[in-house]
Amino acid sequence: EAGVAQSPRYKIIEKRQSVAFWCNPISGHATLYWYQQILGQGPKLLIQFQNNGVVDDSQLPKDRFSAERLKGVDSTLKIQPAKLEDSAVYLCASSLVWAGRENEQYFGPGTRLTVT
Amino acid sequence: DAKTTQPTSMDCAEGRAANLPCNHSTISGNEYVYWYRQIHSQGPQYIIHGLKNNETNEMASLIITEDRKSSTLILPHATLRDTAVYYCIVDYGQNFVFGPGTRLSVLP
Numbered sequence: 001e002a003g004v005a006q007s008p009r010y011k012i013i014e015k016r017q018s019v020a021f022w023c024n025p026i027s028g029h030a031t032l033y034w035y036q037q038i039l040g041q042g043p044k045l046l047i048q049f050q051n052n053g054v055v056d057d058s059q060l061p062k063d064r065f066s067a068e069r070l071k072g073v074d075s076t077l078k079i080q081p082a083k084l085e086d087s088a089v090y091l092c093a094s095s096l097v098w099a100g101r102e103n104e105q106y107f108g109p110g111t112r113l114t115v116t
Numbered sequence: 117d118a119k120t121t122q123p124t125s126m127d128c129a130e131g132r133a134a135n136l137p138c139n140h141s142t143i144s145g146n147e148y149v150y151w152y153r154q155i156h157s158q159g160p161q162y163i164i165h166g167l168k169n170n171e172t173n174e175m176a177s178l179i180i181t182e183d184r185k186s187s188t189l190i191l192p193h194a195t196l197r198d199t200a201v202y203y204c205i206v207d208y209g210q211n212f213v214f215g216p217g218t219r220l221s222v223l224p
Contacts, residue, residue: 004159033211040216041214041216042214042215042216043160043214044214045211045213048211056211091160093159093160103148104162104165105162105212106162107159109157109159110158110159
């Protein structure tokens, strides 16, 4: 079974530029998550989709971050304009169900963003 | 804030059992305990989860105390490839809150 795919794996941009990350979840997984992981910390949830609808985006900096999941499969996360503090690994995860009592999430390899 | 407390780091000799503790004293009756690990430059990897009973799979065993206020992840025969950061997570039912985890170093 194919895992969660993410691209690109690495990205270097200058501050105030824009960047986009792509995620393809495990086939059949209804729920998709985007996390931000700053060096030395655990991942922090940015946004959660159930099919193509947003379930939780309370921690997404909406003035610069946006995400969409058209057709309920692939997803893109965009940052515009980027700041130095956005340097982090951006992880995508998917799970079969949402708000169920058992909610195993499967993570992709992440995209390492460096903002200079 | 994370609802769990874990030691910052631990060492384990190769071939020995690694026992990673986690405190979750505010856990509610319906919340599961999940364990993930993250090897350098990779995404977190699911290990095991449980509610009340002890659980075992091909990777590890999970021991949950009777009052459910703490748990222990056991890697029965640690190898060098088990060196990673291990996260203990209490499931809210909606999303995971990751703490800083325990950095396990398996030593030859």
